[in-house]
Amino acid sequence: MVSEGAVVDHDFEDTGNPIHRVRKTAMWAFLGSEAFFFGAMISTFLLYRNTIGDGPGAEIFNIPFTSASSFVLLMSSLTMVLADNSFQKGDQRQGRVWLIGTALLGTTFLAGQIFEFTEFVHEGLTISTSPFGSSFYMLTGFHGLHVAVGVLLLSMLVFFSLRGRYSPDGGMNVELVALYWHFVDIVWIVIFTVVYLLQI
Amino acid sequence: MAVATREQAPAAADRGVWSWITTVDHKRIGIMYAVAAFIFFLVGGFEALLIRTQLAGPNGTVLSAEAYNQIFTMHGLTMVFAVIMPIAAAFQNYFVPLQIGARDVAFPRINAFAFWLFFFSALFLYTSFLFGGAPDGAWVGYAPLSTQLTEYVRMDYYSVGAQLLGVASLAGSINFIATIFTMRAPGMSLMRMPVFVWMTVVTSFLLILSLPVIGVGLWQLLFDRNFGTLFYAAQAQGDPLLWQHLFWIFGHPEVYVLILPAMGIVSEILPVMSRKPLFGYAFVVFSGIAIGFLGFGVWAHHMFTAGLGPVAEAGFGLATMLIAIPTGVKIFNWIGTTWGGRLKLTTPMLFSLGFISMFVIGGLSGVTHSIVPADTQQHDSYYIVAHFHYVLFGGAVLGYMAGAYYWFPKWTGKMLSETIGKWHFWITLIGFNLTFAPQHILGLDGMPRRTYRYDAGLGWDGWNLMSTIGSYLIAVGVLVFIWNIIRSWRNGEPAGNDPWDGRTLEWTTSSPPPVHNFDEVPVVHHVDDFWYRKYGIDEDGRAVKMPEVSGGALTVDTDTGGEDGDADAHDIHMPSPSYFPIIASAGVVILGAGLVFISSGAIGFGLLALGAIVSLWGFMGWAGEPITKEAH
Structure with a gap:
């Protein structure tokens, strides 16, 4: 079998599955970097939380609605775990169902975000209204972009699996x-708390 | 011990331009980084000469104010992002896998992608001279200066160019982290790794944690300029100071990113040339890590004149003083390494000693910045310019020159000329001090930096002239270096595998190394493992050269018994060449170009569409392509 591990497997035949280890190390490093990316945007938001100029402020948030969409996103983490579990047991058929479920929950969250943005624009909050608006849309927008990329990756996984081209050693890997x-999802928990719930 | 370079007879497919474009070999990528960085070094150096010519006397007329702003901004951006970072990446790419006994990096194609993205982004930054003008708001790009004048795209080039170079560097750093933590040879525990590898670890962590912060700042800058956001708009209570924080949270770790690999190189050279182990290996390693940690807590010492208040200023001042401790530890360790050693004053050793002495001067002027009232006087004066050139040229550049002389034999199989090398060193050292020492005095006399001309009679004329003469002397030194490279490449002395009596694994393999680096993966038992294979220790604790076993088999670890070495190599699957990384990176840079011109309507959207198609082609092809093709 041919895979990216071809370079490493000679050196590490005795240390478990090296391909996973190499990729996961890289993934954790990447996520560490992402944490600082969101950290900088969250800091910007905190700086401008009350800098609302003549526009609307945090009072336009619809907490019940966003709580519901947050719940949807959190549930997608559960289906993701179930998908990973099925794939690890080699049951790709069942795994695909959970992957599709995860992607649908992610899409639902995105739809909620689009609805929410539209509402806010109607109520007079745009990126140019105030530094508050700029930082709110940048933070939640970049998070939405990350969810969208995730949905794309999930769809590619389903596609590869359907075509019989999925392999746990491949570059596209359910675990990663x-x-x-x-x-x-975890970033969203922070954003939801800091942006929507925290009253300062 | 003349071990002939094993002549590789590469197949036709392994030569030619196409093989370089599609290569995923960490050694070739390292060489491409080095060549690209050197070309940009010449370009950035030319810009420096323009600046010095303009400032040679009062009321210079070589450059207009507008041109001067672009030239000094591009000089800074070039030297930081397109010279020192990639030359460090060149050494890291080539030698980290060799020093840890690996056959390649963890992700060869991501490695190629990172190189091409860097190269295209740097070229893209230079196309700004043709389309709308180069960035002209200094490499720090302070808002609100950088958010104004949106009818020019200059600072859009800055925002997008730095963003792309950052992504390239991020990809490279993640690759190094995965490589070093998961692909070391058996027995190569973390505390047996060469210091250069350790410094690569620290640098990579600094980059992955600091680049995203400036990334956010650069997006905010781009949005402010093009989409009407108000992040730095003071008239809407946006805070320009936010930019300074985001920039320097990246910018200060960045200066350690520039210097730590050079420190690693010097830590490799000094033990070899002093014929002693590195004094206090663990101390040097942990000092490097400490510098990395503290480097994240001192950014505001760049902002002492911004009015942060006494508490913040005192805190950051103290943290800055603190960082002198691990740095000082390293310097004393290097001195301890040379102490009592039988020194070989070769060119790499001279450059290393030059590095230490010049870096000490730069470090000491750096400590003066931690004293807030003094810094307030020095801020934005030529004293600062003198300081950071002492650490970045006298430190980093001399360190990388030392590395070039030390490792050139491994790259090419030929020695660089020692005679010309010594001329190169002394001309560079004298020229450097002549250029930058007077700038301390100019700064203390009140000459502001980033000024395109000055009046006569301020007492600055003589020092400026001296500085300009020095800069031309540096240029002569660079020419001598080029001459040395060309001459030695053609008919330099053959180097053999181990010309310096080295201590680390890269010297166990042939020069240049075979594609797969090692026929047999080495097993490591010590720090400086190769040295212990060559030397034993007698009763008095002195090193004794061990008799060479059967025709230099000790030094030629890769030659497993002569002819059948190649039979071994046959079973090693190396990743196949791929042209998708270069396509993907080109697509990403075209996307970037679209962002720069997004406010110009059709052109911007056209470029965005084109970039999306090209990068999608590159990435999809990449995802569908097996790394080692079956048909071999």
């Missing part, structure tokens, strides 16, 4: 996508 997906 799961790591990414959980990270994006």
Whole structure:
């Protein structure tokens, strides 16, 4: 079998599965970098939280609605775990169902975000209204972009699996996508708390 | 011990331009980094000469104010992002896998992608001279200066160019982290790794944690300029100071990114040329890590004149003083390494000693910045310019020159000329000090930096002239270096595998190494493992050269019994060449170009569409392509 591990497997035949180890190390490093990316944007938001100029402020947030969409996103982490579990047991058929479920939950969250953005624009909050608006849209927008990339990766996994081209040693790997997906969810928990719930 | 370079007879497919474009071999990528960095070094050096010519006397007329702003901004951006970072990447790419006994990096194609993205982004930054003008707001790009004048795209080039170079560097760093933590040879525990590898670890962590912060700042800058956001708009209570924080949270770790690999190189050269082990290996390693940690907590010492308040200023001042401790530890360790050694004053050793002495001067002027009232006087004066050139030229550049002389034999199989090398060293050292020492005095006399002309009679004329003469002397030194490279490449002395009596694994393999680096993966038992294979220790604790076993088999670890070495090599699957990384990186840079011109309507959107198609082609092809093709 041919894979990216061809370079390493000679050197590490005795240390478990090296390909996973190499890729996961890289993934964790990447997620560490992402944490600082969101950290900088969250700091910007905190700086401008009350800099609302003549525009609307945090009072336009619809907490019940966003709580519901947050719940949807959190549930997608559960289906992601189930998908990963099925793939590890070699049951790709069942795994695909959970992957599709995860992607659908992610898409639902994105739809909610688009709805929410539209509402806010109607109520007069745009990126040019105030530094508050700029930092809110940048932070949640970049997070939404990450969810969208995640949905794309999940769809590619389903596609590869359907075509019989999925292999746990391949570059597209359920475990790695799961790591990414959980990270994006955790970031949302922070964003939801800091942006929507925290009153300062 | 003249071990002939084993002549590789590469197949036709392994030569030619196409093989370089599609290569995923870490050694070739390292060489491409080096060549690209050197070309940009000449370009950035030319810009420096323009600056010095303009400032040679009062009321210079070589450059207009507008041209001067672009030239000094591009000089800074070039030297930081397109010279020192990639030359460090060149050494890291070539030697980290060799020093840890690996056959390649963890992700060969990501490695190629990172190189091409760097190279295209740097070229892209230079196309700004043709389309709309080069960035002209200094490499620090302070808002609100950088967010104004949106009818020019100059600072859009800055925002996008730095962003792309950052992504390239991020990809490279993640690759190094994965390589070093998972692909070391058996027995190569973390505390047996060469210091250069350790410094690569620290540098990579600094980069992956600091680049995203400036990334956010650069996006905010781009959005402010093009989409009407208000991050740095003071008239809407946006805070330009935010940019300074985001920039320097990246910018200060960045200066350690520039210097730590050079420190690693010097830590490799000094033990070899002193014929002693590195004094206090663990101390040097942990000092490097400490510098990395502290480097994240001192950024605001660049902002002492911004009005942060006494508490913040005192805190950051103290943290800055603290960082002198691990740095000082390293310097004393290097001195301890040479102490009592039988020194070989070769060119790499001279450059290393030059590095230490010049870096000490730069470090000491750096400590003066931690004293807030003094820094307030020095801020934005030529004193600062003198300081950071002492650490970045006298430190980093001399360190990388030392590395070039030390490792050139491994790259090419030929020695660089020692005679010309010594001329190169002394001309560079004298020229450097002549250029930058007077700038301390100019700064203390009140000459502001980033000024395109000055009046006569301020007492600055003589020092400026001296500085300009020095800069031309540096240029002569660079020409001598080029001459040395060309001459030695053609008919330099053959180097053999181990010309310096080295201590680390890269010297166990042939020069240049075979594609797969090692026929047999080495097993490591010590720090400086190769030295222990060559030397034993007698009762008095003195090193004794061990008799060479059967025709230099000790030094030629790769030659497993002569002819059948190649039979071994046959079973090693190396990753196949791929042209998808270069396509993907080109696509990403075209996307970047689209962002620069996004406010110009059709051109911007056209470029964005083209970039999206090209990068999608590159990435999809990449994802569908097996790394080692079956048909071999």
